[in-house]
Amino acid sequence: MPELDIREVSKTFGDIRALSDVTLHVEDKQYVCILGPSGCGKSTLIRCVAGILTPDSGQILLDGNSIERTPIEDRRIGYVFQDIALFPHMSVRSNLSYGLAVRRAPSNEIATVTNEMLDLINMRERARSYPSELSGGAQQKVAVGRAIATGSHLFLLDEPLGALDALVRAELRYELRKLASDLGLTVLHVTHDQEEALSIADLVVIMKSGHIVEVGKPSEIYHSPRRLFTENFVGETNLLEGTIVEVVGDGCVVNVKGRKIGAPRGEKSLGQKIVLCIRPEFVALSKPNNFGWSGVVTQVTFLGSHNRYVVDVDGGIEIVAAESTVEYSTGFRIGERVSVHVENSAHMLLFDYPAEGLESEISLE
Amino acid sequence: MATIRFTNVSKSFGKVVALDDVSFEVEDGEYVCVLGPTGSGKTTLLKLIAGLLNPDHGTITFDGRPVNKVSAQNRNAVYVPQQYALFPHLTVLQNVAFGPLARGAPPAAALETASKTLELVRLTWRASAFPSELSGGMQQRVALARGLASGAGLLLLDEPLGALDARLRLDLRHKLRDLVKNSGFTAIHVTHDQDEAMSVGDEIIVLRNGKIQDHGPPRRVYRKPSNIFVANLIGNASFLEGLVDSTVGETAIIELRGGLTVQAPSKNLTLTDPVILALRKERLRISCERLDLDNLFKGEVRAVRFLGNSREYLIRVPNGLIIASRTFGGNERAEYAVGDQVLAGFLEGDAMVFGYPAKGLREELEIE
Numbered sequence: 067m068p069e070l071d072i073r074e075v076s077k078t079f080g081d082i083r084a085l086s087d088v089t090l091h092v093e094d095k096q097y098v099c100i101l102g103p104s105g106c107g108k109s110t111l112i113r114c115v116a117g118i119l120t121p122d123s124g125q126i127l128l129d130g131n132s133i134e135r136t137p138i139e140d141r142r143i144g145y146v147f148q149d150i151a152l153f154p155h156m157s158v159r160s161n162l163s164y165g166l167a168v169r170r171a172p173s174n175e176i177a178t179v180t181n182e183m184l185d186l187i188n189m190r191e192r193a194r195s196y197p198s199e200l201s202g203g204a205q206q207k208v209a210v211g212r213a214i215a216t217g218s219h220l221f222l223l224d225e226p227l228g229a230l231d232a233l234v235r236a237e238l239r240y241e242l243r244k245l246a247s248d249l250g251l252t253v254l255h256v257t258h259d260q261e262e263a264l265s266i267a268d269l270v271v272i273m274k275s276g277h278i279v280e281v282g283k284p285s286e287i288y289h290s291p292r293r294l295f296t297e298n299f300v301g302e303t304n305l306l307e308g309t310i311v312e313v314v315g316d317g318c319v320v321n322v323k324g325r326k327i328g329a330p331r332g333e334k335s336l337g338q339k340i341v342l343c344i345r346p347e348f349v350a351l352s353k354p355n356n357f358g359w360s361g362v363v364t365q366v367t368f369l370g371s372h373n374r375y376v377v378d379v380d381g382g383i384e385i386v387a388a389e390s391t392v393e394y395s396t397g398f399r400i401g402e403r404v405s406v407h408v409e410n411s412a413h414m415l416l417f418d419y420p421a422e423g424l425e426s427e428i429s430l431e
Numbered sequence: 432m433a434t435i436r437f438t439n440v441s442k443s444f445g446k447v448v449a450l451d452d453v454s455f456e457v458e459d460g461e462y463v464c465v466l467g468p469t470g471s472g473k474t475t476l477l478k479l480i481a482g483l484l485n486p487d488h489g490t491i492t493f494d495g496r497p498v499n500k501v502s503a504q505n506r507n508a509v510y511v512p513q514q515y516a517l518f519p520h521l522t523v524l525q526n527v528a529f530g531p532l533a534r535g536a537p538p539a540a541a542l543e544t545a546s547k548t549l550e551l552v553r554l555t556w557r558a559s560a561f562p563s564e565l566s567g568g569m570q571q572r573v574a575l576a577r578g579l580a581s582g583a584g585l586l587l588l589d590e591p592l593g594a595l596d597a598r599l600r601l602d603l604r605h606k607l608r609d610l611v612k613n614s615g616f617t618a619i620h621v622t623h624d625q626d627e628a629m630s631v632g633d634e635i636i637v638l639r640n641g642k643i644q645d646h647g648p649p650r651r652v653y654r655k656p657s658n659i660f661v662a663n664l665i666g667n668a669s670f671l672e673g674l675v676d677s678t679v680g681e682t683a684i685i686e687l688r689g690g691l692t693v694q695a696p697s698k699n700l701t702l703t704d705p706v707i708l709a710l711r712k713e714r715l716r717i718s719c720e721r722l723d724l725d726n727l728f729k730g731e732v733r734a735v736r737f738l739g740n741s742r743e744y745l746i747r748v749p750n751g752l753i754i755a756s757r758t759f760g761g762n763e764r765a766e767y768a769v770g771d772q773v774l775a776g777f778l779e780g781d782a783m784v785f786g787y788p789a790k791g792l793r794e795e796l797e798i799e
Contacts, residue, residue, distance in 0.1 A: 103596040104567060202469075231468045231623060231798050233664065240736075260597055265736045265743075288739050289763035299598050301739045347740050347760040365605065367630045370653050370666040371713035371741065372759050374630075376605075388740065390759040392713050430596055431566055 068128055068220040068252045069094050070115065075124030077110055084110040085121070086276045092269075097246055097253045099263035102273035103299070103430035108256045111273070112222045115254065116145050128220065144213030148225035151209065152197040158208050159184070159193040165216035179215055186245065187211040203234040210242065214249065221246070223255040227262065235259070239266050260300055264288060272296050275431065294417040297343050298428040304349065304385055306342040307424065310334055317411070323381050325359055329414045339419040346388035348413035351375060351404045358407030361385065363398050373397050377406055433494040433507075433585070434458050435480060435617075440489035441641075442475055449475040451641035452489070457619060457634075462611055464632030465621045466664065468798045471638040473621040474513070477587045480619065481510035509583035513590045515574030517562040523573050524549065524558040530581030548580040551610055568595045572603070579610065586611065586618040592627065604630050625665050629653070637661050659707055659785050663796050668709045668783070669754045670792060675704045682779060689750025693726045695782035705787035712757035714781040717744060717773045727776035730754075732767045742766075746775045 070092040077085040084107045092098050100108045113119040115126055117136065126133050133141055152161050163180040171179075184190040187207045197205050206226060213221060226242070227235040243266040246253050257263050263270050264284040272279040272287065272295070280292050291297045298305060311326070312319035318331040320342050327342070334340055354360060361379035368391075375387045375398060385406055389397070398404055408414060420427035435457040442450045450472045457463050465473050478484040479491060482503035490497050498506060509530070517526050528545035532538065549555050552572040562570055571594045578586055591607065592600045608631040611618045622628050628635050629649040637644040637652070637660075645657040656662040659670065673687040683697035685708060695708055716722055717730070730746040733753060742765055744756045756775060758766070767773060788795035 103598070232625065233468075233798050236667075258596060261738050264739050284737050285763045285765075288737075302601060345740065367605075368650050368653070369626055369629055370711070371757060388759075390713070392716065392759070430568075430599060 069130070070220060070252065070254070071125070071127040071130075072111070072115065073125040073127065075111070075114055075121045075126060077107075077114060077119060077121050083276050085114070087124070088276070088278055090271060090278060090281070092252060092254060095250050095252055096268050097243065097251075097266060098255065098269045098271060099267035100254065100256045100271045100273060101258065101260060101263040101300070102279075104258065105275075105431065106273040107276040108273050109224055110276075112224055112254055112256055116143055116222050117141055142216070142218045142220070144216055144218035144221040146206075146209050146213050146221070146223045146226045148228040152205055152212070154197050157194050157196055158189060158200070161197070161208055162212050162215050165212060169216075179217075183211040183215045186214070186249075201234075202230050203238055206230065206238065207241070210245070214245075214251070219251055221251050221253045221255075223253060225256055225258070227259075228257070235262070242266070264300075272299065274299075290415070294341055294343070294420060294424075294427050297415060297417070299430070301345060302386060302388075303343050303345050305424065305428070306344075306383065307419070308340055308342050310336055310338045310340060312336070318416075320416070323383055325379070325381055325383065327359075327408075327414075329411055329416055332416050334416055334418070341417045341419055341424060343415045343417065344408055344413060346374065346386045347372070348408060348410065349385060349387035350407055350409050351377065351387050351389065351398055352407070353405070354403050355405045358405040359383070359385075361404060361406055363400055363402045363404060366398065366400055377404060379406060433617075435585075436492045436495075437479075438490045438492070440479065440486045440491060442472075442479060442484060442486050448641050450479070450486075453641070453643055454489075455636060455643060455646055457617065460615060460617055461633050462608060462618045462620065462631060463634045463636060464628035465619060465636045465638060466623065466625060466628045467638035467644075468623065468664070470640075472641040473623075473638055474589055475641075476638070477510060477589055477619060477621055480506075480585070481508050481587050482506045483510060506585070507583050508585035508587055509578045509581040510587040511574055511578040511589060511591060513593060515570050515594075517570060517573055517577070519562055522559050522561055523554060523565070526562070526573055527576045527580050530577060530583075534582050536582075544580050544582075545576075548576045551579065552576045552606075568599050571595060575607070579614070579616075584616060586616050586620075588618060588620040590621055590623070592622070592624075600624075600627070607631060629665070635665070637664060656783070659709060659788060659792070659795050662709045662783060662785075664798070667712050667755070667757070669712065669715070670796065671708045671710070671752060671754070672787070672792065673706055673708055675700050675702050675706060677702065683784070685784070687750060687752065689752055691728065691748060691750040691752065693782065694779040695784050696780060698784075700784065707785045707787055707792060709783040709785060710754065710777055710781065711783075712743065712755045713741075713759060714777050715746070715754055715756040715775055716777065717746060717756050717758075717767065717775045719771075719773060722774060722776050724776035725779040726782075727774055730773050730775040732769055732771045732773060735765050735767065735769060737765070746773065748775060 072090040075088045102108050114121045162183045163176045166176045239262050270287045271281050306322045308320040308322040310318045311321045313336045319326050359379045361377040364378050365376035367374040372388045372390050377385045437455050440453045528541040531541035531544050635652050636646045645661040653666050662668050671687050673685040676684040676686045678697040683695050683700050685695050686692045728748050730748045733747045734745040736743040741759045742761050745753050747753050
């Protein structure tokens, strides 16, 4: 039912432009994660939607109706912050029923809804507990339950799992996602945790310095982003500056510091300056052979499911490669000479060299 | 620097036992990461080394000499707290030069040390800015630089990268390690990020409720964790309950709850023992074709989770258990979809078998 339209919303704090002309459409029942470096404006954006902040310009429409002038309490929007804000002197049950009680709902309705919420967040046996007796993860579940109990269908979550330990976060994000699917909620979820965004979102919104950089499905954002900023910001990648020196059909040859590499051409043309990107997991290492680039391993990091290698390729190119420890159990050592190659050139992405320069494009600020 | 040794060290705050009979050694020049959930005693451990706290029991020695009576200033150690407390009225350069000045270095020499250190953290261009003009990430780098420039040989870093965005954290952790190693520092680095601990630490110490659970190099701790808690905290795993059905030489036949039987290493197992079989997610391999594995069963894909450089599949196996499989690499499109019938399996040697915890599995895995 709720469909959210954010149209050219801007917001400044003194000299700082926190949001510039932000436009975003969220469909009913969509789970949207907003991801960006600190200071990118992601919290400001959802605070504007919540009504905690008023935009300087632009429109926010909920189901086609402008809501800027609607008071917070009438927007029927659920809101959960990073800092767990339960009432410390109230039991879990009272916390859950608070919103309905404030709205003077009939007592039998309050009881029914509260029981439903307790079941939903799987905490019926903790109904009489006080927040201080619960773990951080459990408290945050109650906060989510409390927001849902108000009957809202649009939920704004600002780093809802940010204060929790890594393993608890990872578990809770799937619970949260399931809850949203089961209840058909529309969610706008701000996070700085990439894995969180990629693993649960229908759509990921990438923000930087008050702008939306791009919007896409998680696998598009990671595997085929339209912007170099996104490619660098999400996950790890190799950025190689080069020039297209040959064009052959769908392919091309890129010169990177005097070394040549074949790549898919896309829309690029001969002589164009580009940035060639390749994710570490698509770079393969092997014992020295006549294929690929020759280099020396300078760093080895064991990360459990994979090893991460830094290779100094002759000619001053540094390449990061990552290999599964399951498929490649032996691995390479520091100082070992290796050949570096890309098995499937479709994994290479070519971006136009940014007009403002590479550093400025990938800068987080 | 020096070799640091804790012998039976305990520290309580009122009724809360922050560290409980802890013994370990950190060698000169070592980079040690301390990993553990919130409230496990990580910061207390750092403050005890720094001399900002005194132990209730036990001894701390540097190169064999007890330091219980040595003041914080005389320990040749610098503590970089989680909340980087920079002097707001001093510039970045002055903040970094503060340590050497306080130790009596001539101003010119102190400023030179400070400039060199700022170069290392790539903040030379912000040398004359005030802390309030910097982003959180930059402030954290200044705090690090101040620690590095202090002249102390022992760095005690409390979540030094905690305030940084994921992307920057990734870049800086490798730089931090290089810096420490190239300068001959000894570092003890507290974190709750397991990838960070594995990336920078020569050794990892795992803490829980004030007790050391494991201490060793990352590969050993990952491959042969000392208990279920460590197996869970470092690297994800599925934990399956079972009973030892029989043992044949090196191999144990374990009947998992629900009736599925699997082969696992038999070391230290007795018949009918209740056990926990832990399996790293990447070790459960899935395929549509037959795999050459000791344990192989039919399964159905119940969930697909995209994680960027890997994908996680939840596989429902014949006895109703759900086991996670993580595949590294992979393309834009997932190889398997929800509902797909697959073969799933693992090698006998990939199973990690633990005795059933006295407290129960859930309690043993509990993080908070």
